[in-house]
Amino acid sequence: MSETSIAKTVYWQPLHDMLDPARSKTQTLAGFDDEFVDLADYILRITHRIWEQKNIGACYDYYADFCPVHTLGGYADSVDVVIQNTLKTIAAFPDRSLIGEDVIFREEANEVYYSSHRITSIMTNKGPSEFGAPTGKTGRVTTIADCMCKDNKIFYEWLMRDNSFLIAQLGISLDDAAAFQANFSLSNTFTQWINEEYSRTAANEASLGDDLSEQDKPWGDFAKAWAENLFNKRMFNQLSHFYKPNAAVQWPGGRQATGNAAISGMLIKWLASCPDANMVVDHVCVTHYDQNRVHLALRWGVAGHYNATDAKYAQFNQQPHYILGASHFEIEGGRIAREWTVFDEVAALANLMRKLPNEAEA
């Protein structure tokens, strides 16, 4: 089965097929358990085992002992901490489901596989969480988890979650959630990471390698041009080069825009909160759904100085501001038909409250 049909299979996959794939093995997956037929299968099934079957200890099987996990709100690098965090999240949201929407992946050098997994979760807040006291309310949230995998284990991860959309459903204000998180202690590793990421991103130094296949290189160029023309040069008249006239875009906190006029308004307002922002695309994955449809996954960073578009945040004006984000595009006929962009606005505000990044130390 070709890569094209893997993307289509994931899109239409019923649960029973996800748990016991009928498709034949098409990727070598050297070093992985023989049961996995391709990387999408590996990611979907281990996620189901850990989160939905509550087999949290399976993290020992599927995470390397040392596995840096970066989020905008913290850092962990041991499998024990990954397990503790998973346990705490399930205690706070006992019915959390992880519904795999897409797995966009690519094989890289040295038998490393990179996966960008978009997940929709439905979760009821029954215990104390990273946002405060339990509310008893149910919410939906989109997460994009970018993982590097080798020898049956995830050994590096970037995790982006649309927490501002979630807390809006839980009845928690952005201010309260961010203030709650701003009290969490942070490791020196996190502080060093965000300072370095800020500095690198502001200097326009992407970590993007040039190892896309010849077939997929144009899509890497598309992703870089999207960032450069829309975010860095603010050429919104070029939106129609990138988006279909009825493109539907989901951004954090409930921003939903369809069509170039609304997308333009949404991007302009967001960029106004960081008017000297610079975006770099750090990674691109491509999968082919069919001859006309391509799925792209981008991991990116934005760095600049904060400028409140809401007067209540004016105290943070001119502070260094960094966003770790990810976007999934469904591209039809060469232009984006649907986009999901995910980053954590709660953590971003908490970082402003903590005065992170620190430009002097960056």
Next chain:
Amino acid sequence: MLSTIQQLLEKRDTKTLTHALIHSSRWLLGERLHYGPVQQRGLMANWLDIMSRSGSIEQVATLQSGDIDAGLFCLTSSSSKTYFVTMCEHSDGAIKQLLQWVDSASLAKHCADDENVAGSTNATSVDFWPEPDPLQLSEFDPQLHRYTTHAGISDVLNGSLSDALNTKLTAWWQIWQGFDSAGIESVYTGESHLSVNSTVVNGEGTTSSSITSWLTQLEGKLHRRYSQLEQVVADNNSALVRWRIDADIKTDNGLVRVRLPIVTMLTFKQNKIESEYWVIDALAFEKRFSTPLPF
């Protein structure tokens, strides 16, 4: 795959629909996306509750194009009609998306009429109507500048339409997006049925200026209005148009930026619009913006 919904509504068959839904199926109702078996079961229960209060259900129009099926249905009781549209994206017996838009104001009246027997008089809400998804709107330039791109019918059409109907639908969009009141005469005849939820705007018992009045009302009450096409699905007998209006409305608390999703089902006869039904979820609008629809 509309049959799965009909089985649910007419035969109270939850099993067929449950079987068709896959792990990542999404179900839109009340401007909220629902996922997973718990939420799906809740929605099915709500529909069974609605059906238990209804006299009959009629399938008014359907269309099928590629992997999209859509239908316009009408729930009828002794005192009210409630239109709703169901659209599903499906493949090989599996439903990926099930999208529903309901004239919830009429549904509320319908449910209240039923409950009045038991003493309730609340005609403006439905207890189980979902809380809409959070929405953050941004301001944007609503002007149709010559060098900016605005979706037209041909840009978003999924399915086949004859050239004549494509032209007709393009003229239709020009009326509602571009405030082209002069185009009304060429698009509608006196016999064309046009209703907005349960209100008949054109057809039997209306005057020839009713459509113009409705268009004027939209333009007058939705300030800085911008209409955006989301999806057009068509065959040569009918078309389903999903569109939305972003606008400012005047409220007691000043101007409020709002979004109004609209689903329009059109049927054609001899290259003319035979009937046109707009479905707008008034309860979702009111829950989302804390203000009622302005018309």
